[in-house]
Amino acid sequence: MKTLLQRNIRDRIMESLLVLSTIVVLLPLIIILVHVVLNGISALNWDFFTQELGSPSRAMQGRPTGLVHTIIGTVVIDFLALFLAVPIGMGAGIMLSEFPDHKLNPTLRIMNDTLNGMPAILKGLLAFVLIVKPMGTFSGLAGAVALAFVMIPIIARTTESALMSIPWSIREAGLAIGLPRWRVVLSTVMPAARFGLVTGTLIAFARAAGEAAPLLFTSFGNNYLPNHWLGMLLGPVDTLPQRLYSLAISPYSHWHSMGWAAAIVLLVFVIFCFATARYLTRQKH
């Protein structure tokens, strides 16, 4: 039998171990954030937001280079992906929540979770086979489709839980005043769940915006802005995560610091999306 003193000492030791493990987990995160900001801030200048990258010699000769084509490409591809993903994801979420007795629902739920857990790189391979191969060229469209594959399962799951959180009495009230079922869903349930829907969409958007793996062999990357706006859809397009990867593994030190700057932009964007999502979740309650 252990004495009370031994037990109390053990209690104290375990408590300090728990504190220690929390510090051990959070310290690398802080170090990463500090390093990204310190290393990237110097390259984050006016040229970064206004110039194209061009060839490596452009940087070595000291001519201005930047990532304006990357930022434009990222915005176009991410929003195109969102545009493709929202109808499918929300449709599936509506099916799970508003048609709870549908025979396919258990299958849908398992398939959706499976799709969500699949490595993003496999979604890139799928988009490569479905879009790049028939088109014969890497394209922004393929990149958007690959990112949509990342977004869809997240939107479906968050839509389901957002709609489920609306009490059934609201649906019954709508049906009782003679609204058809589809108007009940679209005009009462979805507006009531709007915070949840927006939050889920934001999370999906932020998650996809940070993914580089699905873009490497779909939108491929491009050192210049496409000549024509259609080039955004039909030709190779640059995106931030994929450009960050290329810059980081390149042999040029100027490109390395540009990579750190790209990391700041990406990080700020993603954190902004998640913070907004968190804020909206708190609004709901």
Place this chain on the structure above:
Amino acid sequence: MTLDNNNPANGSKEAQELLRRPPSALYRWLGDRIFAVVVVMLGMSIIALAAGMAIVLYGEGSAALRQFGFLGFVTGTTWDPAVQLVFGAFPFLFGTVVTSVAALLISFFPAIGVAIFTAEYAPRWLSAIIDNLIQLIAAVPSVVIGIWGIFVLAPWMRDNVYLPIFTWAETSYPALLPILGNPMGYGLATATIVLSLMIVPFTTALAKDAIKSVPVAQREASRALGATKWEVIRMAVLPYARGGILAGAILSLGRAIGETMAVAMLIGNKNTLPFSIFGAGATMPSVIVNEFREAVETLHLSSLMAVGFTLFIIALIVNLAAAYLTRKFSIKGGQVV
């Protein structure tokens, strides 16, 4: 924000309009039919997408799988896209399993520690801050962690950890050298460390949720028997929450298996066994990232797709196991989306 907006049954002008002018039977019947058909078709497209992924990966990899046989492909140790055109995925399978399991082992106890600390010890405000920071780890894009690993972590680990150990082994235990491998900084050890950080949020989120769902009476009962705080956790809380903890660990394993960019940037990319602790290696996602854009031979391309198919199968098994556990222990929420 007015009360009206929060109560849609009140706020919907359409609803009030409809009250005055009831819709025709056709409008109701047709509208509901169309709505149901559209929604079910959108839902089914997700099922089609998941099934399509399996079919496409298998179909594209079939040339390689036919040439070497599925078992031959998975157990083959030679990956030579240049001369012999022989493809065996075992080195990548091995690399994926070793890095993921090692990352899970490293991160498991700290991750559970964070969950226990935030759920049981920390005051509410501190717990909220830690929660947000843990979620932030999951939010940081993989490439950002990758660039930090390339320029900060790998050189630091080489100079301060790998080289001292290596030189010590050189003088004291030369037999260890082949196991330790070339301490250049980019290799299995660095990739595993980064991986173990990246999967912490997934273990922590589910574990915390499971710990929070343990009934208060359970704690009070053991408190009343004179247990110290740690004994309460150890004997009353953790056994009750073990299902959620296990599910979180399996889910983390799934994330580790699929983690691509940070690993591809740090693992050093070596396609032949044997791998060593500090030396370069490769995983299934990393080899796809590194070789897919440069693959010209049809068989090489097909082999990379077959690697993708193998990855799909493994991720599927791990995900279904996690889904089974979460359902069995009926854990709700607590997920990192």
